[in-house]
Amino acid sequence: MARKAPPGTEVALIGLGANLGDGAKTLGTALAALQTLPACHLIEASSLYRSAPVDAAGPDYWNAVVAMHCGLTPEALLARLQRLEHEHGRERLQGVHNAPRTLDLDLLLFGSRRAHDERLVLPHPRMHLRAFVLVPLAEIWPHLVLPDGESVAHAARRLQQAGQQIQRVGPLAFISTRS
Numbered sequence: 001m002a003r004k005a006p007p008g009t010e011v012a013l014i015g016l017g018a019n020l021g022d023g024a025k026t027l028g029t030a031l032a033a034l035q036t037l038p039a040c041h042l043i044e045a046s047s048l049y050r051s052a053p054v055d056a057a058g059p060d061y062w063n064a065v066v067a068m069h070c071g072l073t074p075e076a077l078l079a080r081l082q083r084l085e086h087e088h089g090r091e092r093l094q095g096v097h098n099a100p101r102t103l104d105l106d107l108l109l110f111g112s113r114r115a116h117d118e119r120l121v122l123p124h125p126r127m128h129l130r131a132f133v134l135v136p137l138a139e140i141w142p143h144l145v146l147p148d149g150e151s152v153a154h155a156a157r158r159l160q161q162a163g164q165q166i167q168r169v170g171p172l173a174f175i176s177t178r179s
């Protein structure tokens, strides 16, 4: 990982996305909520981005990536993320993939942890395929090496050159200065 986490914590990378409702505002309030999670401390947040949907129809997405030091287990963190999605009006349609959503919070990496059960897969199995994950991540940690050995910056460029569209919009709001 790019940063050393304090004892008892791991570096957790979280991908944020929204394409229903006021997605830019939702990502700002989600960022504020992430900063209130127990045993977690925000270390980096990307800018706010706008991307075209990948493998789906619907409105463009708002996207960002944040990094935290996290003392929860990855399962407990995912449960917290899913609760936040629910609190922001997320509805899950059974069996429908890539449906438009008010808020999507994906656990991308949790230290070097690997998981393979149906509720949690780590590293996130599609993160290396998605410019809307890797371009914001390249802004904060360009030299991070993905599980397949490619750097984040290189993979982000490659996916954009292959046609995935994503643009930086501006700063992500509501970054607190809590130390």
Ligand code: ADP
Residues within 6 Å of the ligand: 078, 097, 098, 099, 104, 105, 106, 107, 108, 118, 119, 120, 121, 122, 123, 124, 125
């Ligand atoms: P996606 O974000 O890939 O479009 P969803 O947000 O609808 O998909 O998540 C579908 C399921 O993926 C969730 O029920 C969740 O338990 C599971 N899942 C497995 N691994 C992860 C992960 N690393 N981060 C977030 N969700 C995950």
Ligand code: MG
Residues within 6 Å of the ligand: 104, 105, 106
């Ligand atoms: Mg998700």
